[in-house]
Amino acid sequence: MGTNRLAIVDRAHGRQPVVDPASGRLIVMNGEIYNHEELRAELEAGGHHFRTASDTETVLAAFGAWGPACVDRLDGIFAFVIHDPATGSSFAARDHLGIKPLYMATAGGWVAFASERKAFIGLMAGVTELAPGHVWADGRISRYAGFQAAHDPAVIGPDPVGRCRALLDAAVRRQVQTDLPLAVIFSGGLDSTILLHLATRHHPDVTAFSVGTEDSEDLAFARAFCAERGIRHIVTGFAPEMIPRRIRGAIFDGEFFEPVDISDMISMSAVHATVRANGFKVAIAGDGADELFAGYDMFRTAADPYALTTYRVGNLHRTDLQRTDRASMTHSVECRVPFLDRALVDFAMALPFDLKLRGGVEKWILREAFRGEIADVMIDRPKIRMPEGIGIRDRIFRHLAHDRPGRELTLPPVTIDTPQVRNALLHYLDFGFDAPASRYKSVGTDYAPGGYFRFDATSEATATAI
Template identity: 50%
Template sequence: MCGIAAIIDTDPMPDTGQQGERRDRELLAMLARIRHRGDTECFAEHSVEPGVALGTNRLAIVDREHAKQPQTDTQGQVSVAYNGELYGFQSVRRELEGLGHTFRTASDTEVLIHGYLEWGEKLLDRLNGMFAFVLHDRRDGSFLAARDHVGIKPLYYVRRGTAYYFASEQKCLLTYDAPIHTVSPGTFLRNGREERYFSLSTTPRHIGPREAVGTYRRLFDEAVRQQVDTDLPLAVTFSGGIDSAAVLHTARRFHPAVTAFTIGFEGSADVEVAERYCREEGIAHVVARLDRQELIDAIPEVVHGAEFFEAIDAMDTCVGQFAFRLVKEHGFKLALCGEGSDEVNAGYDLFRQHDDPVELMRYRVHNLHRTDLQRVDRSSMMHSVETRVPFMDRRLLEFAYSVPMDLKLRDGQDKWLLREAFRGRLPSYLVDRPKIRMPDGSGLKNTLVDHARTQGGVDPGIGADIGVDTPEGAFFLQQYLKAGFPMPRERHKRAGYDYSANGYFEFVS
């Protein structure tokens, strides 16, 4: 897991030496803005050559001693800067070794190089994981920039003339005074042309309840087993809900050193349920109480770090980043969480109320990369913690997405498929616990909304052109602009939760 930056000129001028020095300074400046995404001792591993500069702030997880980046093959044909983790990559490596490829490290990064040399962009069809990478091919000066199937890991770019500037976070690209583009999930950019390599099927599969439950359980077990394949101790952020409970239970089946982390205000429902389960199961458990003033004080830092201007996303990140700060303080650099389950498994009340819950699922899943998955990435990487999301495993997601909605919403029960998959594995008070949104479960309530609505000096009309129409929306947009980001050109308002004077309510747009 890393933060990456790259500068690739598709029509470079002859290198005068000064040009290389300038590219080196530019690359280091980009990496400095995302220093938090890697280990201190692995800051700015980079290379600069005519037409290409690649750099990484490496958070060393796999083959920590030898997987220095950027990596290249022995003949210097291809080099890559890579952020992410490939699950089960050993099988791809064995296939490549059978085809005559020789590896120098045990890292998943090197699989990208040899896989590209063997299959080109078709390599992406063989990958399961969370990743974003920029690869340069010296043989013809071309490049390939790619992002994982659902957008767990971020990748942005700007174009100036014949040069492309890539980075893991938008803040690296602000100085270039050019539109910042997002590499879409499940796509690759090859020499400026974007193509899709992954799509979720919109055709529901024909499957009965018993087979669906058994298949889901098997795929979930395999997803977690692959994601806990590490010699590092593991943290699981545990809210006391079924999503994180499923992750925690399964992680403990396949890894010997798992600790649960829970945050919430004193007396909150999440903390009480989480403490009960961990006490009954003898699970190592760290609990921290949230503090109202700490949350408020963190707003500017969180908005800058998470790159959100939507109020709901920024507020959720204010809370979430405290969990990962706690994980970091206890010496962990690898965590798992339960994000993404509600979107694909119809876990919110609004699924029962919506005229077309299947369409709502599609909308929510395809926007995760700029909502919940962005929140997890930024809030964890702000504290140099890699966080894996088992519910977004490629094979599990493909299956769950295609399961008929009447196996998710069944007999008035939301998330029926997931609940039945874990019935007998988890106690009934977890399996049948109703969905409780984070503001209620953690005890946050309207703490940040009330603060945002009472702040002076906020232009109530700010963002009106893109549909920002609440005091809290104006407040967080102003914080976003103060952090140095440009005025958004559009608003991708998600179907989700908004806040009212008396609490929060669901909206669909």
């Protein structure tokens, strides 16, 4: 067992694998447990003696005290594997929404785990993914957490706007508790503005990081907000000439082939590289807000918006969360996602849709929760998709329509509806990844029949012609 550790908690002593001297069990973990100090105090009261202050040791002790049920006590983002040499037994678990990845493969009686698919290239085929909210115990997989969108007045309470504000504030407060400086990935849109506002309330050393072209709309709003609040702001410029040399890297690092994920990966990898270059190891970002609070146009026309919410939240681990994890961890940055705090997810999934979409305004409850704390010019900003907001528009899509590897490869029998999907999948296979059994995104639930974006006639023709 081994790990390439990004040291954040107990940086001097938290080396992995962590071994429990009493039982001999070992653990390796990727992630962060926000309530590890509370769990540690409870375990110490029960007689457990800790040798380090690391959250990884706390998880190992929790497993020793409570067994597999310990996962229900963990507030955080995690993927971990515990092995008991004395019995040969092993246990693996992944957090409630798959914020942290965990892959596995079997061959010749062996089972191997890793945080990335690329760890198996050339070694083992048939790589599978431990689903979010699931545990693996000696080959048996079971679910411990799941989310279904359905209106539930008992969950949302008598003051849903106030409860929304309180839950998000509490989530940010827990997730920014570090003695390291904090980066906020700041687009200048509603979600990241709220996070930056709350982060500066709960952490003494916050810097905002943005990416975009000089004339981008998001960047103008981001600069104005940071200047008004006196928040340090670092901007990563984005130039069109960066695109050709970064497409294959985005596919390899991100381990996906959906064009919109590749487009977002290129820009987010650039900003996380700047985060790390400025000495930061911990960041927060606004992933999940659009899925939870109906931020996309598709929610307006959905026949069953609750079912669409359930699907979109449940699919995050293969799309936005995978992109955020790879874009950040490629540069040795841990990016946390407060909107996907488990208590906040439970609350948002229980909301009636007229609190999410009201009077033609998306994310209505989220806007009202922070109206008065944040200027209306930021609260009332409409949703803008990332490529448009940062000013790159369809440049990555256009290039991907013609960018393909030099050798011929056999495409798997999955839906290929644009040249971008075809070429991205060819690059993906060229790296040696297993052929996917299905797409990660589909028409009607992830994007409209005409595609993701509508910029101009040229873009439309390029996006739809194969």
